[in-house]
Amino acid sequence: MRKYLIAGLLVWLPLAITVWVLHAVLGLLDGIFAAVLGAAAKVAPPGLAGFLGELHKIPGLGVLVLALLLLATxxxxxxxxxxxxxxxxxxxxxxxxxxxxxxxxxKQVSDTLFSSKGNAFREAVLVEYPRAGSWTIAFVTGKPAAEVAPLLGDGSEHVSLYVPTTPNPTSGFFLMVPKSQLRPLAMSVDAALKHIISMGVVAPSAPSPAAAVAPSDPNPIG
Structure with a gap:
């Protein structure tokens, strides 16, 4: 009985959480849309005010209006x-x-993350952190600032890293590490994020031989 209950839970739990998150997001957007319509109805003529008051009763309309607004912008x-x-x-x-x-x-962070010309979260690597002999997955976000780079010590090339926490990858640590101390990974950024969020439970699929990093090139990070 316990085995079957757990099996059923594993089937329904991801779906239930997905529906709950989507419902919360839709509710938030509809609430904002209703607030905007309410403010507009106070200054609109009586006939138009009644029409605006009825619009916020349509479920999902706020999401549609937001999508159209983003597209038009x-x-x-x-x-x-x-x-x-x-x-x-x-x-x-x-x-x-x-x-x-x-x-x-x-604006600087959003431009870096979402711009097609940016280099944030373009590569997953292994870094020795928080102590020697302990490794974690990090993401290369760029290179240290021009003022900082000369002060980092031995003259070796450094890269900027974001080390996310688990199971919440939106918080983490910013590190500047010598590029020679990193171990590049063939897994995609999405696969690495899933591995981090699941606390290592969801393992990425093995990369194809063509995608794997050649042993003769231990430091291909650019």
Whole structure:
């Protein structure tokens, strides 16, 4: 009986958690959309106010509106006029005290993570951390800043690493480590994240021979 209960739990638990997370996200977006509609209804004419009040009762409409808004924004900023307005907006946000610190930090991180030209989280490696003989998976995020690099000691090339925690990879540690001390992995970033989140329970599939790192090249990290 216990074996069958556990087997059933393993089938339904991932689905239940997935549905719960999606429901929470949809509820949050619908709540924001309802708040916006409520504010708009207060300043709209009586006839339009009633129509706006009915819109927030439609489930999932907030998600659809948000997706359309993101799409329209992306189309707008992809042209010359949109780029000009985006620069004006950035300039305005950078002139507001307190706001400019938060906005600029978040923008730099988001541009690095989501830009197709960025190099954040492009490669998974093994690093000896937090002590000698203990290894963990980390992600190469770039190279140390020009001011920092000359102060790192022996003149060897260093790389910047993000070492995530488990089971929550959104928190972690930032390290600058000699490139020679890293061991590159053939697994993808997605596979490495799954391995970290599962605390090692979900093992990535073995890489094909063509994708494996050649033994004669112990340090191909670039």
């Amino acid at each position: 992306g189309v707008f900023v992809a042209n010359f006029v949109g780029q000009w307005w985006l620069r004006q907006w950035d300039g305005l946000m950078h002139r507001i005290p307190i706001v400019k610190s938060i906005y600029s930090s978040v």
